Amino acid sequence: MKIQINARNRAHNFNVAEGEKILYAGLGGDIDLPYECASGTCGTCKARLISGEIVDAWPEAPGRKYLKGEDEFLMCQCMAKTDATIAVESFVQTVEKSGVSVPAALSGHISSARLLTPDVMHLQIKLGQPMEFDAGQFVMVQVPGIAGFRGWSIVNYQREAEILEFVVKKKPGGGISEWLFNNQCEGVAVELFGPLGHATFYPALAKNILCIAGGSGIAGMMSILSRAAQDGYFSQYRGDVFFGVQTLKDAFLLQELSQLRAQCGDKLSVTIALSKEEPPGSALSDYPQLKFDTGYVHEVAGRQMQGNYQDVRAYLAGPPPMVDAAVRILLMARVTTDNICYDKFS
Template sequence: MIHLQIDLNQAMEFDAGQFVMIQVPGVAGFRGWSMVNYQRHAETLNFVVKKKPGGGISEWLFNNQCEGVEVELFGPLGRATFYPSLAKNILCIAGGSGIAGMMSILSRAAQDGYFTQYKGDVFFGVQTMKDAFFLHEFSQLRAQCGDKLNITIALSREDAPASALADYPQLAFDKGFVHEVAGRHMQDRYQNVRAYLAGPPPMVDAAVRILLQARLTTDNICYDKFS
């Protein structure tokens, strides 16, 4: 996983949760990446990119000196967006690099003091602690937003080590697939909720099933599924 920043030729307006399509020199086609950051009139876009064996753009990023290279952008795109006027509790379920768009949503919500009035529940799924990232940023958000924002790291292959509990006391940890962990923690807590999902398609599909079984309406389940 790498953190990537793209400096724009001109400022871009985008909504929290959106993505752009990116094309790099020498690689055919575009790849969709969700923005991590949120600023009005953004002059830079931040991303997290997971190394995908055989992926053209992924291989290019990880195997080349990319600093200063000009890339082509198309966007912003995407409907899984957040606005402070939403007036609902927020549920975010993300796997791996799918957390990127959620960070943009949380950033805007925190900037607007959204969690002084509404609740937020974030479930971030990775396989092991060594795969986890943004833990420091999550802790800062939790400290900034208070008890109405709860963040749980779901580890599918191991229990959280004692060192993680000590290093990140603001966060919760649980074992299991992220959609299953979210389902357990959110039981009977879906009143006035808007859910945002992102991650591998099987994870998104499984999360949608859990939310529909919990009687969350389809207009309150938001995702842009990438294959």
């Protein structure tokens, strides 16, 4: 089936298979359609149906609250029944393939699952074929028997990866997380779509890096730090990482962060912010490469970064209230919006 999308600047055409989400088909066809979460919550991919018929896979999607008329729909949740013409309010460009990771449908299986804390799990998914992605991106994952895709940030970084690593936070009542934590999931086949996301890092950036992450938001930051370390980025530029959890018992990946700090040297600083306790006396002796502080992670970052925002690119990830608070601090420090990067996919 053929889709014509009328954007503010021009029309684009692409094909969509039966049962394929319109957003995914367009992105896979090198059309840079608007999106953020790609999973039905944010409303960014809303469009208006001009002609043709579509099917809505999730009529109760939270992002539908942003729709204004009966002819509007979410491209990430709808499939075409016929050829269709749709309209979006934004400018839409064709993606130049050179050097860009184009999202596509992939398959794989969960090759490893282990608990990092009682409510955080580390997963590895072995892909059926290698995937190219950029540091800081995420993929959509669907498991058998549970409707809908979920967005997970990639922890590791290899330009062509055969295995993707993730950290997943258990959410009470969450379909996939409840399934992961209550079942033997190793060996289970999964479907993926990606890579997605615009909060990416390239060594050609030539700026100091600031990472502020809460909880499982540290996942994408690990990918960014891994690529920077591989390229010797911190031999020339500064990196400041702030990772927020409630208590030290809730922290994870501290050994990996310590190894990155040891590898990259003094220009990389990693601070663990504990919101509900003072740092235990054992913290510094167990993790001498890391710093520890008390408070919400955006507050700790704001205190420690005073006067150090020159030539900074900031990456944010975590609960939406934390991200919003961090954005306010950065804007007050006169960090420009083009240097504040985050993806709303939680």
